[in-house]
Amino acid sequence: MQLHHSKHHQTYVNNLNAAEEQLGEALQQGNVTKVVALQQAIKFNGGGHINHSIFWKNLSSEGGGQPSADLMDQIHIDFGTFENMQNQMTAATVAVQGSGWGWLGYSKQNGGLRVLACANQDPLEGTTGFVPLLGIDVWEHAYYLQYKNVRPDYVKAIWNVVNWKDVQERFVTARQS
């Protein structure tokens, strides 16, 4: 986790800052070609920064268990049972090809919850409109040192450190906005 935070996340932040600076210059110069060319770097690094900022809050050493209150009610509405949601999210996350994230997302359109997956560092809200509540990073850097290629074991274990208080707060905030 240390490496994940101090190296990977830090690199996204550094690269995002650099890309934003270049974007500012390109906009000032009216250089549309360069503006377009920078979009990829902004998506990668901006997404990487957004996603990891959520990830650290989503986890807690005192986490695990199940959510309560409003979030649990909504999970029952959209998935039937908590286990169903967990199984769906686990399956979708493990099935990500290459690098990416599994997400529990909130639809501002209909107030419902949905399991989704994104490739690379594509930010959930920026690319799909769904508000990210809970994310599971399945870039190999997230689990390789501890689990090697056994991604299913990592995804199974991460449920033990989910900070449901944080996920609930995101749900309530998303609903209110």
Added chain:
Amino acid sequence: MKAIKNNGGGYLNHALYWTVLAPNPNNEYRHPEGKIAEDIMNTFGNFSIFKNIFTDVSSSYFGSGYVWLCRDFNIGHGSHLMIATTANQDFPLSEGLHPILGIDLWEHAYYLKHQNARAAYIDDWWHVVSWDAVAQLDKWWSKRNMHDEL
């Protein structure tokens, strides 16, 4: 189809990756010779320039994928060399390109030894490229793509 593309591609990509690597216990500087060396020179200027471009593309590649040196036979006469990238386990032949050298940039290829230091991995990788194997692969593709005029 997706499963076939990912796993079939994964098999082909790794088969190629292992084929062009060979141990280098004395950490000798390796470089191509003969036809492939000539073609690299004619395409990129010199071997050093080619190495720098390939390294740059590999360092800046985002996500999981591969960087390749390929033969493109889809030109009027003969073939030319080009550097190409593929995402995840996509195989270059799907784009009509014939790989003769490839580097695996999935994190699993370097994480245990180098963690996030991809540049160090790429540096190491150059030391274990077998240019003999690359030349043989090049010859093999050429035979399969012989034009009528030959």
